[in-house]
Every structure is written in structure tokens, then in C-alpha cells.
Amino acid sequence: MARITKLEDIVSLCKRRGFIFQSSEIYGGLASCYDYGPLGVELKNNVKKAWWNSVVQMRDDVVGLDCSILMHPLVWKASGHVDKFADLIAECKKCNARTRVDHLAEHAEEHTEHISIDAAMAKEHDLSNKVCPNCGAVGGFTEPMPFKLMFETQMGANVDDSMTMHLRPETAQGIFANFRNVLDTTRVKIPFGIAQIGKSFRNEVTTKAFIFRTREFEQAELEFFCEPGTDEKWFEHWKKTRFDWYVELGIKKENLRMRDHAGDELAHYAKSCVDVEYKFPLGSGDWQELEGIANRTDFDLRQHQRGIRTLNKWFENNRLMDKIELAAEAEDYESGPLSYFDDEQKKRYIPYVIEPSAGIDRSALAFLVDAYDEEEVRGEKRNLLRFHHALAPIKVGVFPLVKREGMPEIAKNIYNDLKRHFNCFYDEKGAVGRRYRRQDEAGTPFCITVDGQTKEDNTVTVRDRDSMEQVRVATDQLRSHLQERLDM
Ligand code: ATP
Numbered sequence: 001m002a003r004i005t006k007l008e009d010i011v012s013l014c015k016r017r018g019f020i021f022q023s024s025e026i027y028g029g030l031a032s033c034y035d036y037g038p039l040g041v042e043l044k045n046n047v048k049k050a051w052w053n054s055v056v057q058m059r060d061d062v063v064g065l066d067c068s069i070l071m072h073p074l075v076w077k078a079s080g081h082v083d084k085f086a087d088l089i090a091e092c093k094k095c096n097a098r099t100r101v102d103h104l105a106e107h108a109e110e111h112t113e114h115i116s117i118d119a120a121m122a123k124e125h126d127l128s129n130k131v132c133p134n135c136g137a138v139g140g141f142t143e144p145m146p147f148k149l150m151f152e153t154q155m156g157a158n159v160d161d162s163m164t165m166h167l168r169p170e171t172a173q174g175i176f177a178n179f180r181n182v183l184d185t186t187r188v189k190i191p192f193g194i195a196q197i198g199k200s201f202r203n204e205v206t207t208k209a210f211i212f213r214t215r216e217f218e219q220a221e222l223e224f225f226c227e228p229g230t231d232e233k234w235f236e237h238w239k240k241t242r243f244d245w246y247v248e249l250g251i252k253k254e255n256l257r258m259r260d261h262a263g264d265e266l267a268h269y270a271k272s273c274v275d276v277e278y279k280f281p282l283g284s285g286d287w288q289e290l291e292g293i294a295n296r297t298d299f300d301l302r303q304h305q306r307g308i309r310t311l312n313k314w315f316e317n318n319r320l321m322d323k324i325e326l327a328a329e330a331e332d333y334e335s336g337p338l339s340y341f342d343d344e345q346k347k348r349y350i351p352y353v354i355e356p357s358a359g360i361d362r363s364a365l366a367f368l369v370d371a372y373d374e375e376e377v378r379g380e381k382r383n384l385l386r387f388h389h390a391l392a393p394i395k396v397g398v399f400p401l402v403k404r405e406g407m408p409e410i411a412k413n414i415y416n417d418l419k420r421h422f423n424c425f426y427d428e429k430g431a432v433g434r435r436y437r438r439q440d441e442a443g444t445p446f447c448i449t450v451d452g453q454t455k456e457d458n459t460v461t462v463r464d465r466d467s468m469e470q471v472r473v474a475t476d477q478l479r480s481h482l483q484e485r486l487d488m
Contacts, residue, residue, distance in 0.1 A: 005372045007281050011210055013383065014368070017441055019043065020211060032207035032214045039442055040364075042393030042423060044218075047364050048197050050390050051220045054245050055195050055356075062193035062222065063186060067174025069167055069199060070155065073321055074314060076166050078307025079173050079300065082321065084268060086146035089205050090127055093142065097134035100205045101144045104130035133206075149202045151215075163319055167201035172355060174198075175223045176300045179338055190340055190351055191234060193224035197360065209282050211361040218360035225351040227342070228298065234354045235272060235295045242293060242356045243276055246363075250388035251370050255279040257287060269299040276358075278366045290366055291358040298350040302329060305336040305350075367391055371443060377468070385443030386466055389486045395422035396482060397439040397447040403428050411450040414460070414475060418448075421479060422488065440465055446482060 014020040019040035023033035036044050056064045076082045088101040106129050127141040151167040168174065175194045182194055197220045207213050226234045239258065246256055261273040273294040277287040309327035317323040330336055334349055341348045371385040389395070398415040400407030408428055415426040425444065427435050432449060439447050447463045454460055459472040462481065473481045482488075 005281050005369055007210060007369075009374075010281075010365070010368050010372060013372070013385075013441065014040065014210075019368070032204070033216060034211050034214060034361075039393040043367070043387075043391060043443075044360060044364050046391045046393070047360055047367065048218075048220065050249055051245070051358065051360075051363075052195070052197065054241075055193075055220070055222050059193075061188075061191060062195050062224070063182060063188060065175060065178055065182070065194050065196045066198065067171065067178065067196060069201075070153075070165050071168060071174060071177065073163060073165060073319070074307045074310055075173050075177055075304075076150065077310070077321060077324075077326055078303045079176075080268065080303065081150060081166070081169060081173075085150055085169060086148045087205050088125075088144040089147045090130075090141040090144045092132040092134060092137055093140045094137040095132060095135035097132060098147070098205055099133055101125065101127070103133070103206060104141075105133070106130065147203075147205055149204065151201045151203050164321070168199075169202050170200050170357070171196045171198045171219050171221045172223060172300070172357065175221070176304055176338075179225070179301060183340070190342065191224065191226040191230065193222050195220070195222045197221075209280075211365050212280065212282065212288065214361065217362075220358045220360055222356050223296075223300075224354040224356075225340070226354065228349060228352045231271070231295055231297070231352040231354060235293070238354050238356050239274055239293055242291060242358070246276065246278075246290070246366075248388075249367065249391060250386070251278070251366060255366075255370060256290075259287070267294065269294075269296050271295040271297050278362075278369075280366070281369060290362055291356060293354070293356045296353040296355050298352055300353060301338040301350050302333060302336075305330065305333055305338050308337060382437060382440060384440040384465060387443035387445070389445050389488075392443045392445050393423065394425045394439070394442055394444045395446065395486055395488075396424045397435065397444050398424055398426050399432060399435050399447065399449045400428050401432055401449050401451040405452070406455065407450045410454055410475075411448075414448060414450065414478065418479065418482070422482065422486065436463060436468075445486065448478065 017039055018037035021035045021037055022029040023035050024030045056062050089098045090101050091098045104127065125144050128139040130141065131138050132140065150169050153165050153167060155163050155165045175196055182188060197218065199216060200219050201216050204213055204215055207215065224234055224238060243256065243258060247253055255278055257277050259275045259277050266273055273292060275289040276291040278290045280288045282288060306326050306329055309330065310324060313324050313327065338350065339348050340351050367387065371387045373384050373386055375382050396418055398411050398418065400411040412426065415424055418424050436447055445465050449461045449463065451461065458475050460475060461470040462473050463470045
């Protein structure tokens with residue numbers, strides 16, 4: 001029978017083994033901020049590597065970028081974030097807790113701590129039958145009000161030249177702002193994509209659920225530019241490609257699905273959008289968004305053409321954003337500075353954009369949940385993470401069976417040789433069985449043990465995490481043996 005993993009099991013393992021800690025824990029912690037520990041940083045780097053490998057390195061039609069977090073204030077005016085990036089919230093009159101309106105559950109529904117986030121986005125505002133997730137009161141809410149999600153900060157030391165800036169709430173706008181630079185400096189031709197991985201910040205109303213929803217998080221985004229009219233074909237291409245990526249990295253198919261956005265749920269810029277959803281063990285065990293794939297049309301590039309036209313007005317108004325409106329679109333916008341000239345077809349147009357936007361932290365959580373397993377071995381519980389080899393933080397554990405008879409020296413030599421090729425871990429403390437268990441729990445695919453026989457015939461045992469089977473391998477064959485089994 002399939003065992004249901006609980007979020008508490010994951011949180012506890014992450015803390016116990018140094019995957020993830022609460023931020024500023026020695027000061028009592030900072031809500032919704034997390035730090036990745038020694039194993040966690042390796043896992044997260046491997047998730048990013050796997051994404052970059054699939055989306056950039058293995059393709060001939062995608063290039064990478066790494067933009068700054070702070071951008072010109074007009075970027076966020078043009079993108080629509082200054083005016084539109086807000087959640088509708090309501091305050092409970094009884095306990096004063098503020099909740100996103102689209103996160104409120106109906107009284108009749110099963111009430112759990114983490115309410116489905118695919119509940120319709122605040123289209124209907126009748127809250128008379130909604131339950132406060134904090135105190136359980138029904139229907140005692142204020143009128144819904146918008147709550148801005150972008151973090152504000154100041155740039156510059158002097159009052160005169162300081163500006164109110166925003167921490168980016170998505171990485172995508174850095175890509176649009178560099179579209180021209182990439183066109184002018186590389187040989188890319190449409191269709192092509194620009195990819196970026198980086199931190200984003202949103203002052204989320206409700207967080208909880210560990211690293212699922214935090215105020216600082218990492219995104220992996222691709223903006224794939226194509227000719228209008230070919231956008232639906234590319235949308236289908238990226239839906240399949242991104243879904244398959246999770247499956248190839250070991251996520252069980254039954255825990256993954258695609259969900260089309262309903263018309264009234266679509267963002268203002270999107271022609272169509274699907275979410276890749278994972279069955280997270282959050283409260284009700286609901287399906288939750290892992291990645292959004294959107295057809296953003298030519299919206300962003302056109303908006304930035306308007307943004308550029310607004311620059312003069314912005315200077316004239318002492319760089320105060322509240323006083324200015326975004327300039328109207330030029331009549332000849334299709335030949336504007338962010339247009340593309342197709343020299344085979346001899347025509348100019350503003351490209352359409354397909355955007356797969358994934359959360360690195362959310363993916364890491366999904367990989368942890370999906371890999372987590374408990375089983376009974378000879379009357380004892382064994383905890384393990386059945387990570388795909390590419391994601392495992394440590395690839396190989398190296399042990400001497402005992403700390404004498406020259407075994408540690410041989411094991412150290414093997415470790416020093418292998419660590420040039422894989423992330424390895426050397427351990428000589430305690431009983432070997434316990435060392436295996438520690439590596440099982442860290443998700444390490446293979447453990448090598450130097451034993452009494454090693455001195456006689458130069459072989460060691462290689463133990464497989466999942467089957468616990470051991471094979472003897474000659475020390476001079478170890479590297480190629482592991483390379484083959486790890487597929488590296
Ligand atoms: P939600 O509806 O959950 O608030 P969203 O639809 O606003 O998410 P997008 O803007 O589509 O999210 O962001 C793309 C991806 O970035 C999401 O699928 C998710 O993986 C990740 N992401 C967004 N917000 C957060 C957050 N607060 N914490 C962690 N990851 C996030």
C-alpha cells in the first residue's frame with residue numbers, strides 16, 4: 001500500500017540532516033525565510049544544474065542571462081507590476097488575521113490549515129460563508145482590499161537623488177529589458193529563448209507550508225520568443241518538455257498533472273496558461289502549482305516600448321512615479337526598438353513569448369517529498385531519500401570498515417581520487433551499518449567500503465542505496481564503474 005508522506009516528516013528530516021534551517025534561528029527565526037544547509041545547498045544547486053542543462057545547455061535555441069535584482073523603476077511601471085501586482089485580502093474582524101481572498105475556504109468545505117491555492121482567484125467577493133483560517137470564524141471579514149506584493153527599498157544616499165526601487169518579483173522582466181542586447185550581440189534568430197535563474201521577492205500575505213511559499217525565493221524562467229501564429233505550437237512544445245523534465249528526474253507520474261487556467265483566472269497579459277501541479281502533502285493534500293507555463297503574447301515587449309517612451313516624462317516629474325502615466329503605444333509600434341526583423345521573410349514584427357516559469361525551492365520540496373521513503377529492514381526502520389542520481393547531494397560515501405589495519409589509509413586514497421569527479425563524503429565514525437543509514441537518509445546513491453579483503457585482492461564493496469545490494473569492484477575500476485552507474 002502506498003505510504004503517504006507527511007510534510008512534518010520532511011521538515012524534521014531537513015532540519016535533522018542539515019538540508020534546510022529556519023533563517024536567523026538563533027534569534028527565534030524569521031517567518032517564511034529559510035537557509036539551505038550543507039546538504040540542501042547541494043540539492044538546490046543540482047536542481048538548478050538539471051534545469052539549466054535541459055533548458056539551455058542541451059538546446060541550440062536558448063541562451064542564458066543573469067540580471068540584477070534591482071532594475072529601473074520604469075520597468076515595473078511598464079510591466080504592470082506597479083499598478084496591478086497585488087493580492088486581494090480581507091481582514092478577520094475577530095482575530096485581525098489577514099488572508100488572501102482566493103485562499104479562503106467555504107464553511108461547508110473540509111477546513112484544513114493550508115487551503116487549496118487553486119480556489120478561484122478572487123472573482124466573487126461574497127465572503128459571508130468563508131472561514132478564517134486563523135480563528136475559524138465564519139463570514140466576519142472586512143471588505144476585500146488590494147495588498148501590494150512588491151518589496152520597496154531606497155537607492156542612493158542623498159534625498160535629492162534617491163529613488164524608490166523595488167526588489168524584482170519575477171526574473172522575467174530582466175530578460176525582456178535585455179531582449180535587444182541579446183539580439184545585437186549574439187547570432188540568435190527567432191524562434192529562440194533567453195533563460196535565467198535567480199532570486200525573486202514577494203511580500204506574500206500568507207506563507208507557511210515550509211519552503212512552498214516564501215517571501216524570498218528562487219525562480220527558473222525561460223522567455224521563448226517566436227513568430228506570432230507559431231505561439232500555440234511552441235506553447236504545446238514547452239508544456240510537454242517541462243512536464244517530462246520532472247518525470248525524467250524521478251517524480252512519480254501519479255503525483256504530477258497539468259491544469260489549464262480557466263478564462264477568468266488568466267493573468268492580464270496571458271492568452272493561455274497551464275500549471276504543472278504536484279500533489280504536495282500540505283494539509284488537505286491538495287494539488288499545488290509547481291510551475292506556470294504561459295503564452296504572454298507580445299504584451300511585455302510592447303509594454304517596454306511604451307516604458308521607453310515614458311522616460312522623458314519621468315525625468316520632467318523629478319523621477320516620481322506616482323505622477324506619471326505610461327506613454328501611449330506608438331502607432332508604428334511594430335517597427336519599434338523591441339521589434340524583430342526576420343531577414344528571410346523580410347518582415348518586422350513584435351515576437352510572441354512562451355514562458356515556462358518554475359520555482360527552484362518548490363521543485364526542491366517536491367523532489368524531497370517524492371524521494372522520501374521509509375521501510376522496515378530486519379525489524380528496524382530505514383529512512384531514505386530515493387533521489388534521482390543527478391539530484392543527490394552526495395554521490396558516493398567512502399568508508400573503511402574499521403579504523404585499523406591500514407583500512408582508513410586506503411579509503412582516504414580512494415576518496416581523494418574520486419572527489420575530483422563526484423561529490424564524495426568520507427566517514428570512519430561508528431558502526432558501518434549506521435554510516436550506511438546516514439547516507440541513505442541523505443539520499444547518497446552509492447557507498448564504498450574498504451574491508452579486510454581489500455588488502456588481499458584490491459577490491460572494495462559498492463553498496464546500492466535503493467536495493468542495499470553490494471558488489472565487489474576492483475579499486476582501479478571504481479571510477480568507471482561509478483561513472484557508468486551514476487550516468488555521469
Ligand atoms: P501562487 O498562485 O502560488 O501565488 P503564482 O501563480 O503567482 O503563484 P508565478 O508568478 O506563476 O506564481 O511564479 C512562477 C513560479 O514561481 C511558481 O510556479 C512557483 O514555483 C514559484 N513561486 C512563486 N511565488 C513563490 C513563493 N512565494 N515562494 C516560492 N516559490 C514561488
